[in-house]
Amino acid sequence: MLADIFINPFIEMFAYPDFLMQVLWEGLVSGILYALIALGFVLIFRSSRIFNFAQGIMVVFAALTLVGLHAFGIPAWISVILTLGVMFGLAVTIERVVLRPLVGQPDIILFMATIGITLFLIGFGETIFGGENKVMITSELGIPTGDTVLEPFGGLLILQHLDITVVVVATLLVGGLIAFLNYTSMGRAIRALGDDHQAALSVGISLQTIWVLVWFIAGIIALVTGIAWGARAGVSFALEVIAYKALPVLMLGGLESITGAIVGGLMIGMLEKLFEIYWGQPLLGGNTETWFAFVLALVVLLFRPQGLFGEKIIERV
Template sequence: MDMLYNILIDPFVQMVDAPDFLIQVVWEGFVAGVLYALIALGFVLIYKASGVFNFAQGIMVVFAGLSLVGLHEKGVPAWLALILAIAIMAILAVCIEKFVMRPLVGQPDIILLMATIGMTYFLIGLGEVIFGGEPKQMITSELGLPTGSTAFEMGERGLVILQHIDIAAAVIALLMVGGLAVFFNRTRIGRALRAVADDHTAALSVGISLNQIWAIVWFAAGIVALATGIMWGARSDVSFALEIVALKALPVLILGGFTSIPGAIIGGLIIGIGEKVGEIYWGGLVGGGIESWLAYVIALIFLLFRPQGLFGEKIIERI
């Protein structure tokens, strides 16, 4: 009986008794969820263009962040380092298209997936050789990102503290998600991208350049990775551990749908807020650490009942 009370009643009693703390927890989850959505957006872009889950997106987040910080450590001014980091991601996109994707046109999806896994370990090795394996501090103030915090009083109900970097991260992530959603859903390139995802050979037959489309989407995914690396790095550090955080995009995609940009947003918020609330109010019942696995449990439940996700397309194949 006590166990049922601790699971079903006590957490909600705590929420009512301390609404300021609940708002703080939900806010932290919201920021994390928006950043998860931004990471997931990079996966969605590549999936739309190739129909394959890009296993390398996580290490692209790390590599982009390390490039920015590494250039600044070499004496390059912060904003010039940012421009050069964007150029590095553009060069990386062109190289991936020319040396990895172009030779694999028409190959089964599993071949493309294995190619992205190979790119992951190549970029890990390249990043360790160039930048070393130690965590690095993001150049937050040098880039003009806000620091400090603002406290909001809730009368007698307590205090809510919002970190300025979290507010900036949420705003920038939402603007990027919204801008890319409009670009890829309302433009000719967006329509061409969907055609490429459906059938590489058919897209080629109607004059769509796979080389151009793939270079564009990999560059867009690189820009998303750079923004994600900056924001996550500003909240913690830039290290290869961020690759594990980036893989949280997998349950986000399962919830929202692999081809849906709005789904990436909704899925990211569900995972971000869900794991924070679960860790704080139910984590003690299982010894803590809920944040490391709750997202995958939620994804498993969705796979059982709605494998295409909330906004994903249900694919029907005729035999």
């Protein structure tokens, strides 16, 4: 029994390094998607202290809108642009209708309001697009679908082109986002709001504009995540489970940290795959991915209550 836990999995890892690499690669790809969703959370949390539960559902909603628009006969790339328009409209509506009347309320009320938004989007999406699983328009968007087979250590390593595209696009997106936050005046305004609300307001940064902007950026991230995840698993509201995966990523990385979201996402993606394959399936009957990330994050938090990269919590009376 003890050998099954502490010795055999490692022997297996060294005996078949190609399989280990395959597991790590798959973990990396899902980790990147978790990181993207977590990034959407972090941006909104930093600039408005709103714990945006609707981020996961925005992913599904963006993907559904894209597929739905394409089904009307609109060319794929124009659908993408129209979907971005819809996400912008959504950002403006949420700011006007929900957030503006609730400014200054306790955190939990705003959190609750985003759950309300989540329910609304689920109902709205299902009413318009129907609840059944849809196929993402992968080839229409020009995303390659084949695979490359590598043979490291005399074994097999299969890399889906789709996954490679996801990794590249996500890296570009994160790079672009960091550049935007650091080198443009809008980006600096977002960071300023994150640092100190009142000081930012007093130098003339408009809260409303920035909120619309961060929700729109979160919408763009949601669309990219939606396309990537939809191409792997199909588009339906079952996708919302990946939204829950972003939560332990946030805990692990810290609610305010962009670096934390990325590092946490990759860590959780890979570790949960490793645990599932080498410990979960042989010993625990499988499907441990539903909780492993949470328990891992919980254990880490017991030692670092602000997450790995979160701001140090200073409390005053």
